[in-house]
Amino acid sequence: MVYEKVLNLITDLKGEEDDSITKETLLTELNLDSLDIAELIMNIEDEFNTTVDERESLKSIGDVVEFIEKKIG
């Protein structure tokens, strides 16, 4: 559920779906620049009504999903 929502947020940012994205995909491999990643994190915070304060430790999509799942319990 969290994973699907994160994928949707990425699709919104990229303007089109990207089938190649998996949980192993690194944030740096999304073909998004630093401003886009900042916006993605902001959108994730809005979507899950939480704050992402350990941005540096989140390397992959899987890391992000795991982080959110822990946060929102």
Place this chain on the structure above:
Amino acid sequence: MRRVVITGMGVISPVGNDLPSFKDSLINGKSGIAPITRFDTSETKIKVAAQVENFDPKQYFIDKSEIRKTDLYVQYAYAAALQAMNDSGLRAIDDGENSANCDPERLGVYVGSGIGGMTTFYDESVKLHTRGPSRVSPHFIPMMIGNIAAGTISIKFGACGPTLPVVTACATSTNSIGEAYLAIKHDRADAIIAGGSEATLTPLAVAGFANCFALSESDDPERASIPFDKERNGFVMGEGAGILIIEELTHAQKRGAKIYAEICGYGNTSDAYHVTAPHPEANGATASIKLAVKEAQIGENDKIYINAHGTSTQLNDKAETLAIKKVFGERAYDIAISSTKSMTGHMLGAAGAIEAIASTLTFTDGVVPPTIGYKIPDPECDLDYVPNKAREFKADFALSTSLGFGGHNACIALKRFNADERTK
């Protein structure tokens, strides 16, 4: 002396989103003015505008994610620039099929805007007020700033030469073209993508312009933008972008480019008088036209067309008429003058470029566009405004004037291109 010519043109406007449909509308006197549908007008006295219709940014942006990160004013600018570059055939980078025909460091971008990304500025201000500073988009600043159309175009076309995004309100893109002309003439570049863009059909901008008494409150689209008519009562907001490829003559000839017109004069002055009202004696406007006419070396018997700023405000049209009379004396009555704002509305920072493009019609099609909606003559505006119907008229020279808030006056002179003419 290096000669400077126009080799490409692109248009996003209320009367057409490409050059052929734009030309067709102007020749047929078709208006783009209609009731505002972009937002709810129930709380404003302003009911009509000249809106760009059926604009689809996906037609122009290959990377769809860019659309979300660009203000509408940048989308208009890039769309018009892409049209103009394709029209001209100019390339600073190999595109796979065609090799470059311009040194990237000799290709510049002079594209301005009167205001910049106002929609973005407004939306992010609302976020700041309702949800706090942490919710303001990281893209906010690069989306909103007034130079980002020029920056985007430079990145897209690999233009590494001079970049100068002019901001002189409604004179913006006449200044952009004039400064591009000077830069090429003085060997700072071989080609420049020049023009302007504006996308301010927003409740905030309309309220601001309305409250400083600039806009027509007429709800009749046919009696709202009526330049030089006695009953004129303010301008009608337009939007869009106009982009021209300005190029050094031998550079254009070497690659076999088509040439729409030669640019041969430019005047740039200030009223130093008032933020919104023109000088009552039209001193600054007169001086800017004089400078362009002098540099263009317009002769006594040359036929002249003037695309006037002609906003449809009481003050502008009267002052501009006075300026034309001060420059040309009795000859002013023999000049064909029109205001295409009667059809396009006032495209603000894009107006000058759009009107320069409209001015080339006399060279390419032997026709000058009309001032439509003209009914009631004004004794203080008694020149030949080409009322209501386009006219067959092959001018030797065309002048395009733009006068902006802040007292900025700009005038460019275009000339029918003659390859055999000896360079003076």
